Amino acid sequence: MAAAPQEHPLVLERSGAVARIRLDRPSLHNAFDAGLIATLTATLEQVGAESDIRAVVLEGSGASFSAGADLNWMRGMATASEAANREDALALARLMRTLDELPKPTIARVQGAAFGGGVGLVACCDIAIGVPEAKFGLTESKLGLLPAVISPYVIAAIGARQARRWFATAEIFDASTALQIGLLHQVVPATQLDEAVERQLALLLKAGPHAAAGAKHLVARVAAxxxxxxxxxxxxxxxxxxxxxxxxxxxxxxxxxxxxxxxxxxx
Structure with missing residues (x-):
């Protein structure tokens, strides 16, 4: 097991051909700040380059998957210049694209709430499995903002018509709605979450490594x-x-x- 620096906790575990990346800030609901964004991006790039890794699971510690932006980080960015905010947003965009285009199949293990950028992480993964208790929200409009950086991935996951509603209202929705609109592929009881993830991993590992990894690129090319x-x-x-x-x-x-x-x- 290898861990990121403690000020931006993120845990990387390898087991055979599977890498598990766990956001590990449970007291902050695994919220993002600039350091965590950089660390997660670097970790994804690292496992993406490892030939013996064939699948990646993204998960969170504690009660939440990811609450999106850290409040202290947001407070700092609110007083920063437009140029600084642009650079900050580009860093988040690089994270989302890195996850979306990772040359390995990815699974989001959604054991709790996902808001804002956390929804973006779920949307970027190839397979997303959650529990009934999970809540979701694209809550940026409550702050006079929009989920601009994550919008390409969320729209690809749920479609333009659904996105127009959820982006505008910032309404919280449950796991059954997330399943209905395409953000989640499967909803299972918490006691069966790991089993469901393992079932998908087993299917991925039975597929041809290059075929499984290349599926997302085929879909993206045809869709575009x-x-x-x-x-x-x-x-x-x-x-x-x-x-x-x-x-x-x-x-x-x-x-x-x-x-x-x-x-x-x-x-």
Whole structure:
């Protein structure tokens, strides 16, 4: 186990092919400040570059997943210049993009409340599993602000129509609503949360490593494409490349031979 500096607590644990990153400021509901944003970004970049890591779980300590911005940090930024606020916002944008584009499948283990930037973290993960007691809110408009930096990821998760409501009202919503609008993929009792996460990890580790990691990039590219001819050509190129790749050849051979592929034995 490796831990970040204590002033910005974040715990990184590796177990086989899985890395678990835990926000560890329970007394502050795992709220962000500049230091935690920088540390989390660096930690994600680190595990993203590790070839033996095949999946990442993002979680929080204590009662909350993440309450978004730390109040003391917000107080400081309220008196800072517009230029300083812009640099601060760009740092948060880098964190969100790093998580969204991480070259590993990611799972958000949402054991409690997520507000503001915490919702952004959930939206950036490929799979999000929460408990019925979890609460969510894009509460920035109560402060005369908007969830601008996290908006691309939240809108991608819940859609523009839902985002227009929740961004404007700052209303708190529950886990069943989060499931309905697409922020969560699954809601399970707290006693079954770890089991549900492990089930998804097991599925990811049975998939081809490059295929599982590349799924998010395929989805993003297709969703952004407006040129159907180019999209068809790019997708044909991709499947052709995958079929002749070592991973594709092993996967197809294992299926035809009715055996487990080699990567399934390296969990």
């Amino acid at each position: 494409s407006s040129d159907r001819d180019r999209m068809d050509a790019d997708n044909a190129d991709l499947i052709a490349m995958l079929r002749v790749s070592s991973e594709g050849q092993e996967g197809l051979s294992a299926f035809l031979d009715k055996r487990a592929p080699a990567w399934a034995n390296k969990e």
